[in-house]
Amino acid sequence: MTITVIKPGLQSTIQSRPRVGLRHQGVPASGAADPLSLALANRLLGNVWDAPALEVTLLGPKLRFESECAFAITGAVGVVTLNGDEIQMHQSWMASAGDELAIGAAEVGARMYIAVSGGFAADNILGSSSTNLQAGFGGLQGRALLTGDVLRCESVVVGSARTPDEYRLPMSSSWAVRTCAASETHLLDEDSRDHLFNTNWVVARRADRMGVRLEGSKLTVSSDGRMPSAGVIPGTIQCPEDGSPYVLSIDSGTVGGYPRIAQVARVDRHVLGQLRPGDHVRLLQREPDDAVAELRGKLAYWREWLPDIDEVL
Amino acid sequence: VLTRCGDDLFSITTESPRDAQSLARQLRAFGDWLDVIPGIDSVVLQFDAAMLDGDDVRQKIESVLAAGIEPLEISQSLVEIPVVYGGEYGPDLSALCKATGMSADAVIALHTGREYTVDMVGFTPGFAFIGGLDERLHVPRRKEPRQRVEAGSVGIADGRSGLYAMASPGGWTLIGRTPYKLFDPHAEPPFVLGAGMRVRFKAISAGEFNG
Numbered sequence: 001m002t003i004t005v006i007k008p009g010l011q012s013t014i015q016s017r018p019r020v021g022l023r024h025q026g027v028p029a030s031g032a033a034d035p036l037s038l039a040l041a042n043r044l045l046g047n048v049w050d051a052p053a054l055e056v057t058l059l060g061p062k063l064r065f066e067s068e069c070a071f072a073i074t075g076a077v078g079v080v081t082l083n084g085d086e087i088q089m090h091q092s093w094m095a096s097a098g099d100e101l102a103i104g105a106a107e108v109g110a111r112m113y114i115a116v117s118g119g120f121a122a123d124n125i126l127g128s129s130s131t132n133l134q135a136g137f138g139g140l141q142g143r144a145l146l147t148g149d150v151l152r153c154e155s156v157v158v159g160s161a162r163t164p165d166e167y168r169l170p171m172s173s174s175w176a177v178r179t180c181a182a183s184e185t186h187l188l189d190e191d192s193r194d195h196l197f198n199t200n201w202v203v204a205r206r207a208d209r210m211g212v213r214l215e216g217s218k219l220t221v222s223s224d225g226r227m228p229s230a231g232v233i234p235g236t237i238q239c240p241e242d243g244s245p246y247v248l249s250i251d252s253g254t255v256g257g258y259p260r261i262a263q264v265a266r267v268d269r270h271v272l273g274q275l276r277p278g279d280h281v282r283l284l285q286r287e288p289d290d291a292v293a294e295l296r297g298k299l300a301y302w303r304e305w306l307p308d309i310d311e312v313l
Numbered sequence: 314v315l316t317r318c319g320d321d322l323f324s325i326t327t328e329s330p331r332d333a334q335s336l337a338r339q340l341r342a343f344g345d346w347l348d349v350i351p352g353i354d355s356v357v358l359q360f361d362a363a364m365l366d367g368d369d370v371r372q373k374i375e376s377v378l379a380a381g382i383e384p385l386e387i388s389q390s391l392v393e394i395p396v397v398y399g400g401e402y403g404p405d406l407s408a409l410c411k412a413t414g415m416s417a418d419a420v421i422a423l424h425t426g427r428e429y430t431v432d433m434v435g436f437t438p439g440f441a442f443i444g445g446l447d448e449r450l451h452v453p454r455r456k457e458p459r460q461r462v463e464a465g466s467v468g469i470a471d472g473r474s475g476l477y478a479m480a481s482p483g484g485w486t487l488i489g490r491t492p493y494k495l496f497d498p499h500a501e502p503p504f505v506l507g508a509g510m511r512v513r514f515k516a517i518s519a520g521e522f523n524g
Binding site: 020021022023024025026027028125126132134135136137138142180181182183226228229230231232233235236253254255256260263265266267286288289291292295296299310313 | 316317318319320321324337347348349350351352354355356357359366433434436438440442454478479481496498499507508
């Protein structure tokens with residue numbers, strides 16, 4: 001069965017799981033910027049957690065179902081309509097042939113996930129169906145949706161489902177993100193180290209799948225600001241020459257030449273996908289083992305609703 | 314030096330890019346890690362913190378280090394990379410000539426005149442860092458990185474040549490471009506170059522590039 005793209009939205013891509021184990025060949029993670037919301041959408045349709053779904057950014061697409069299809073929407077808060085009538089997120093819906101689904105602007109959070117039963121057909125490249133926009137592979141021809149695209153999915157009949165209230169991911173414009181010291185944290189002068197954890201950071205306009213620039217204080221490092229290229233992962237916080245921390249996200253390069261001043265702990269990495277320009281961010285300092293304990297606590301909580309949570313976060 | 318650099322990350326500093334590559338291979342053979350990323354003088358290892366304790370991972374890494382870093386195997390075969398130098402293919406070549414006081418032919422002769430070894434691959438899929446550049450060609454990175462560098466571009470910076478396997482932003486001084494497809498996600502294997510491979514550059518004409 002097929003779905004026609006009437007309007008593509010600002011940046012809508014097919015995303016699934018990240019690519020893992022290929023960073024030494026320069027292959028970035030890709031995948032849902034907020035994998036928890038992806039898993040929650042797929043859960044409502046009885047899909048595997050990483051069934052390829054649409055990740056839509058800030059302004060969503062308008063789609064027409066060409067035949068009957070079950071779908072669900074999670075993630076950022078926004079107005080969703082089916083044939084002009086507002087419908088709820090966080091539950092499964094059945095669309096009929098000819099139905100039009102319109103995703104409005106995200107009001108809180110940055111990204112919504114549209115899953116369909118059986119998942120979207122997508123190019124599986126290097127172990128994942130996720131779109132890599134920079135290299136142009138995976139997903140739908142390695143690119144974002146365009147008007148007139150036709151998306152294919154398997155139609156599977158599913159029962160109706162709602163996400164229990166306690167498993168709806170809270171969206172906010174003010175976030176707290178747990179971080180640990182990284183390889184070059186010691187290069188920050190004392191004031192800068194204070195600023196890093198005491199500043200109420202503002203997400204800059206430059207906030208995308210590559211990374212998120214934070215503004216509010218200027219940090220200084222006791223070096224020329226450059227270092228030999230070294231490994232980075234999503235959540236690594238660099239201090240570029242302009243002194244504004246840059247948090248690498250899911251599409252970032254695999255090595256970097258700027259000092260790595262902090263590392264977002266795995267427990268909160270999924271939050272990076274929902275940061276939007278103007279949001280406030282506080283970085284919380286954690287010892288590595290404490291952050292691991294918090295990760296395991298979070299996994300234990302989510303496991304009841306998402307049995308595969310260990311692969312999601 | 315072995316440091317914890319995140320809840321699920323360790324970093325190990327090494328003496329050289331070759332040591333970083335070799336250590337990364339040894340670590341990969343010794344455990345089930347999420348990613349092991351060699352850099353110019355370091356290796357970053359990401360482990361599954363949901364399953365493994367940091368102290369156990371540290372001990373495993375220490376035991377690999379205690380056994381010693383093996384010399385990196387350098388491949389016997391030599392990959393020849395055809396390059397059109399200068400002009401629209403290497404837009405920074407004339408500025409480089411000005412800065413170094415050398416003619417374009419002299420720069421090309423230096424760049425094609427020796428064999429190199431791939432130090433590492435990273436940043437974008439297939440981007441190759443190639444060490445051993447003649448000292449007369451040592452220039453820093455550009456202050457203003459370009460928003461777009463074409464696929465196949467050959468740059469130099471910080472004593473290395475860099476091969477852009479795909480179009481991306483970039484800050485290297487661009488001296489030429491190769492028609493070789495260095496990364497093809499649909500090919501098997503998708504990458505032409507890997508760390509430890511020997512390469513040599515060969516000057517070709519724009520006609521050969523387009524032919």
